Amino acid sequence: MATVPAAANAVATTCAYCGVGCGVLATAHRDGTVSIAGDPTHPSNFGRLCSKGSALGETVGLEDRLLHPEIGGRRVSWDAALDAVADAFGRTVAEHGPDSVALYVSGQLLTEDYYVANKLMKGFIGTANIDTNSRLCMASSVAGHRRAFGTDTVPGTYEDLEAADLLVLVGSNMAWCHPVIFQRIAAAKAARPEVRIVVVDPRATATTVAADLHLKLKPDTDVALFTGLLKHLADAALTDTGYVEAHTEGWHAALANVAGWTVDRVAEETGLAPSDVAAFFAMVAATERTVTVYSQGVNQSACGTDKVNAIINTHLLTGRIGRVGTGPFSITGQPNAMGGREVGGLANMLACHMDIEDAAHRRIVKSFWNAPVIADKAGLKAVELFDAVHDGRIKALWVMATNPADSLPDAGRVEEALKRVPFLAVSDVVAATDTLRHAHVKLPAAGWGEKDGTVTNSERRISRQRAFLPLPGEARPDWQIVADVAQRMGFGEAFAWSGPHEVFDEYARLSGAQNDDSRDFDISGLAGKGEAAYADMAPVQWPVRAGGAPATRFFAKGGFYTPSRRGRFVVTVPQTPAAKPRRFPFTLNTGRVRDHWHTMTRTGRSQRLSAHMGEPFVEIHPSDAAAHGIGAADLVAVSSPRGAVVVRALVTDRVDEGALFVPMHWTDQTSANARVDRLVEAKVDPVSGQPALKFSVARVERFEAGVFGYAVSTRPIRTGELAYWAKARVAGGTAMEFADADTADARALAEELLGTKDLVGVIDAAAGAARFAAIADGRLTGAVFLARQPVAVSRSFVSGLLGEPVPGVSVVLAGRPGADQPDPGPTICSCFRVGANQIVAAAGCGARTVADIGERLQAGTNCGSCRNEIARILLSVGEKTDEAARQLAPTG
Structure with a gap:
């Protein structure tokens, strides 16, 4: 369901998030805002969008963008930055051989970007040391x-x-x-x-x-x-x-x-x-x-x-x-995990589903590219690639559109590797990530809405991503950055495209080279169409063979692509999970939350997406929590043999006894110590090389804090040496939950956090509580609330006052709205910004079903991912209707 009507000048593009590949209609307005609607004609979503897709317009601002190339932290020209990358890679290859360099790329890239990077590494530098963060989510599917x-x-x-x-x-x-x-x-x-x-x-x-x-x-x-x-x-x-x-x-x-x-x-x-x-x-x-x-x-x-x-x-x-x-x-995780697989973005594949181990396939690709060399063996997969960076085998590394310092297992060791490598280039859209901070050369890349190309979704459907915003600052598309480096390395003619349409055309022609249905991937029917046809290309499923109609399904009548053309049964042997060591009796699972994506470089920009879950947390079973003296909303140290993180306790029976779940989104940019992949063992599947991100050993203990706090500010909040903090965007500024050892000077702490001594407030020393507000020109610029327990204030109310005329100092310091302004409570529906208290109030006024809530508040009527939470609220307030119960319990 579209969240806003599509404007007449809307640009049809594709969502930047998961592998569903939803069509989006984006409209850029003169005031710099962007309206987003679902594309009702796109066959993946027929106009539906999820909470993240609906909020895409809130994520395209230029705040915190990397807008200019940098070397050693200093702004430089593109020529200087490109020369530095080309020189470092060329010199390293000359001195140590092609396997001493590597690229680590991403399912956030467009297919054209992926293709150019793969061509450079495997066909011109001559190494298959190019792998992708899709190794972390889809490699076992590929191998299977x-x-x-x-x-x-x-x-x-x-x-x-x-x-x-x-x-x-x-x-x-x-x-x-x-x-x-x-x-x-x-x-x-x-x-x-x-x-x-x-x-x-x-x-x-x-x-x-x-x-x-x-x-x-x-x-x-x-x-x-x-x-x-x-x-x-x-x-x-x-x-x-x-x-x-x-x-x-x-x-x-x-x-x-x-x-x-x-x-x-x-x-x-x-x-x-x-x-x-x-x-x-x-x-x-x-x-x-x-x-x-x-x-x-x-x-x-x-x-x-x-x-x-x-x-x-x-x-x-x-x-x-x-x-x-x-x-x-x-079903794939990233918007272009499939596109990356198609162009050979994985270290053990060639472009167009050709096999690096197959000499005939290598000859096809080398000849088509007119390449001086071709990689003849699989390169290093993601985990082993960063092992090679750590031990010095990889001496020059280029990371594109991903954040391995947070997302790879044993992430602390990965960060050590990034610090050690003699040369690190990073292409990104944001100015600060846990990976980018170690780069010798920073390259500003074009972001979603600024670049043109294609992506492939989970059902093999190729869709266009189209630009509807100008390139900001000096940002450039990734394919162009790679091509410019390749030209400086002496490979100019093979990388002299005028635009992504020419890259796509070359890629489509390669897919049909000596194919004749010997390979599943063939989009040669999309070649030779020219720039205008590329611009207008409608979503289409591959294969699209030259002269043939698109196919939809495979293998109903056999036709497999093994040497015998038969499908293969594979003998699989069930493994008994190893016993957990006594010191680490829990099983740690990691994954996503509803409204955030990867390491929040995009979703973290949207205040409504941060409203649902604004802090890192651990799900722990009530009996385990009780056994360890952990109460709801306590801070918890979760540790493994590799380190520890501090997160908020979410006591729930959604996990079994002995199991923990911690989301993977929080980084050093958004929290004090919640990079959970630091805890994960770098154990991989022996066939696919995919890491076991959902099965690590861990232990928990209550994290003792003497003071808890909540702060909001229109300016960046300083964190100092706080033991725990987690930041999130709110309307008008930033909010931060925090905790630390007991402080004797509440005012000094508040002044440090807000960066001003001009505060009004109250201190209750006996209760261990204090509240402060910063007001300038009659408007609230910041507030700090301190207590010995997690502070009891209405977060949505306080954050909503930022930048607004102050209704009264006492109202601000109370931290709660008056009776004439009900507190909406914690956000349940991000699409329509509906809080728990609003749902409870609607239930008290006769709303008995999830559908009733949708009619009254719109909650649950867009992407639907909040419907089960709505049902739980209805049950909790006594509305035990068949509809609510049905959505909470199995019926079979």
Whole structure:
């Protein structure tokens, strides 16, 4: 659903966030603001947008942007910066060989950017040391696809999710991480109530509350579950013998491998009730139209590739693949993770789904590029790449559009590597990240809304990202920056494109080179169209072969891309997770929250996206919290053998006993000490190289603080040496939660935080409380609230006063609105900025269902990701309606 009407001059583009690939209509106004609406004609979202997509217009300002090249912290010309990068890479290659340099890139890049970077490294420098942050989210899917299908192919489409009679969502909190697709599924279920949803996830989430069956299995036991399912399907005579014999190989070995995996054994290994295992097996057995959707809970594992193949095996056995409403479906995390996979952005692939290990494929690419060399072996994958940076094998590194100091496992060691490397260039849009601060050369890149190119979503649909804003300062598109460096390294003719349309055309032509359906990826039918046709290109699914119509699904009638052209069953062996050491008895899981993205360099700019969850936190089970003396909203130190973070306690039964969940978004730019990937072991899947970001050992203890505080200011808030702080954008400025050892001088602390001595306030020494306000020209410029416990003030009220005429000093210091101005409470619906207290008030006035709340307040009527929270509030105030209960508990 569009959040605002589209203007006549709106530009059709594609969202910058997840792999759903939603169409967006963006309108730039003369006052510098940008209006955002969903594109009703785009086949991915049909006008729907999630909370993040709806707020894109709030993230395109120039505050904190990197606008000029820098060397050593000093502004320089583009010529000087490009010369420095080209010289460092050229000199390093000459002295130490091509494998001494590396690029680490990102699913935030456009396909054209990815293609140019890949061409430079693999075809002209001659190394495959180019990897991407997509290694952290999708590499196990790629590896599983290649083992089973011979190539990295997603067989189905979003329509299959709507046409299925059974959806099995594995390791996917789709309601929060891919909410637009989840709403398409919800709409299909509303139209056909017989549709069943099973969620396989160790954690209760916004997705599990909509499930007919939630399988809350032990972490990393998915292979055991699908091993048992394969045996059950075979025992139930559901093998599609005709399909298996005509189109697959390896099935006898796969079935021999599952002998003995009874329901009881699966239940024992997974920790599930035997009745739930049996119910799941029966559902799948009875449902021809079954789609298994999986995401990071499958991929981000030390056995992720085996999880993928265990899922695929069940679809090959039953022939439920490639037909409407059937198949395994990997849903990607980033807007262009798929595009990066297509151009060979991973260190173990060549462009256009060609294999670096295949001599014939290397010859095709080298000849087409007229390249002097071609990489002939896989490069270093992300984790091992930064190991090589740390130990000195990589001597020149270029990071583009990503923040490995925060996002990679063992992030403290990664930051040490960034400090050690002799030469580090970083291309980014923002002026300060935990990675950029170590760069020798900083390169200002164009951001979303400023650059042109293509992205590919989870269903293989290529869409255009179009510019609707001018390039700010001296920012340049990434493809151009790379091409300029390549030209300075002596490769000018091969990198002399006039615009992204020419890059795309070259890439499309390469995809068809010596193809003849020998490779799945082929968009040669999009080549040769010229700049105007590129500008107007409509969303299209590949393959688009020259002279042929676009295809939608793969493998219904075989046609795999293995040497035998048969799909391969892969023998997978369930692994028993290692016992946790006594000193670290918890299992730490990491992931996303609803309204933030990656390390918040974009979503952190939007105050409404920060309103839902403005602080880093740890989900901990009530019994574990009680055992460790931890109360709700206490500060907690979460530690592992690699370090510790300090976060807020969220006591909830959404996690099991012995389990913790900490989101991955907070960095040193937004918090004192919450870079959770510092705690994560750099353990990877042996096939894919993808790190196990969801399974680390940890311990917890209550973090003792003598003073807690909340501050708001129209100017940057100083943090000094505070033990804990977390900043978030609010309307008119910045808000900060903080805590520290007991302070004897409350006023001095407030003056330090706000940067002024001109304060009015009150101090209650006996209670250990103090409140201060800074007022200039009759308007509030800042306020600080201190107490011995987390301070009791209305955050939304106080932050809403920033920059406004002061209604009275006593009102500000009270920290709460008067009776004539109700406090909306914590934000529940970010799309329409509806608070918990407003929902409670509506319930008291007769709103009994989530739909009633939507009619009265609009909450839950856009992306829908807040509906389960609305339902919980209705239940908590006694409105135990069927509608509310249905959204909170499984019905099957």
